[in-house]
Amino acid sequence: MxxxxxxxxxxxxxxxxxxxxxxxxxxxxxxxxxxxxxxxxxxxxxxxxxxxxxxxxxxxxxxxxxxxxxxxxxxxxxxxxxxxDDPQEYQAIFRLAATESTALTWLPEFTKRIAVEFPTLRLEVEIHEGGVLLEQLNKGRYDLALLPGPMWGRIYEALPMKTLERAWMANPTLKIPKKNITVEELSKYPIGAQYSDTIHARLQSAWFTRAGHPLRKVVQAHSLSVLGQLTLAGVTVAQLPVGVFSEALKKKKLVKLAVTPELPDVQYFAVYRRSTAHHLAPKVAALAQSCCDFER
Missing domain, CATH: 1.10.10.10 (Winged helix-like DNA-binding domain superfamily/Winged helix DNA-binding domain)
Incomplete structure (x- = not known):
């Protein structure tokens, strides 16, 4: 046999x-x-x-x-x-997936570190929202996914990384009060969100509903970058990653809004399947832990 x-x-x-x-x-x-x-x-x-x-x-x-x-x-x-255990001998393909928030902050530095640690590894990277990443990870498309959570089962190994700080932001020309805004007051403005199947959109919708003010005016965008541009233009008010839009905040093109109650931030994880995991998945996940920095 x-x-x-x-x-x-x-x-x-x-x-x-x-x-x-x-x-x-x-x-x-x-x-x-x-x-x-x-x-x-x-x-x-x-x-x-x-x-x-x-x-x-x-x-x-x-x-x-x-x-x-x-x-x-x-x-x-x-x-x-x-x-x-010789990094020079790793010549396999490694498929990495990440969200746009990661791609716009620390992913470039992370991929450089992977290249240094495993110089012969063939790295393939895809960028999607968290729900898509988890679905495709479950289907075996990726060896490692960097995504918000937790929302997985026992078949996954998930290494905790840093929390992505998000804040409600608006163009200052809208003259929205910066402090002590209630959910009811916020809901009167056009609220920007990524498409409803994204993790953050689900959390945001549930947050408005729990407060007794389901969203009525929603502007949906296919990506975080587009959502940011709509907010910069004054078309929407949106909850955006602080690290990604720090420059716009410094230049006062956007202002933070203090909304009560706060919408909680979301922690990110480096996630891979326990069964038949790529033999480098634990090492690359640990490297992601050390590189994760949403303030870049």
Whole structure:
């Protein structure tokens, strides 16, 4: 009986992601290569591992058992790779994901540190909002995600990082009182928010609802940068990251508003899946902890 790690990877990810194509994307290969590896593994084991009558990649009972064993073997394989522990030898692809707030502050410095620590590592970076990041992390698209939380389950390892300070801001020409503003008074202005499926938009909407003043005038933006520009132009009042818009605050292009009660800040985490995690995920997550700085 002969089988190899690539065949076990193909089985595990096709079963976990429910698609041969998704597994191919995760492993940077083709769908036909995934099919071939799984067929070879089925021949070696003498068992059918996937139900070919289903549209998605669904494991058979035998496939479930083998996938569980494969998960353990892949984890041990990662541990063996760590035994070498020579950063110069890491030539794998590492997929990192982050929110826009991270991208606009400390992500550039973080990627430089990764390049220094692991000079041969091929780093791929994607920027999305937190909800999308968690969904794609769960599907195995990323090796590590830097996102606000907590909102995950036991399948994840989450290293706490710093809290992102946010504040209500407005163009000073709107002449909104800077102190002791109630939620009711704030709700009379057009409120800027990122699309409703983002983490911060959900928190903001729930905050207004709990205060008894559901949002009526909402201006939605597809990105933090666009939301900031709308606020600078006086179109909206928005809760924005202080570090990202510190220059506009210094130049008095924006002013902070003291709203009662305060909308709490959100802590960020470096998150990766515990099962079959990239062997560098714990090291890169720890590096993220030391680099995280939303004031840059």
């Amino acid at each position: 002969n089988f190899n790690i690539r065949q076990l990877e193909a089985l595990y990810w096709a079963g976990s992601l429910g698609s041969f194509q998704a597994a191919a994307n995760r492993l940077h290969t083709t769908q036909s290569a995934i099919s071939k590896r799984i067929a070879e593994l089925e021949t070696a084991l003498g068992k059918q591992l996937f139900d070919r009558t289903r549209r998605n990649a669904q494991l058979t009972p035998a496939g479930e058992r083998v996938s569980n064993i494969a998960s353990q073997m892949l984890s041990m394989s990662s541990q063996l790779l760590e035994e070498g």
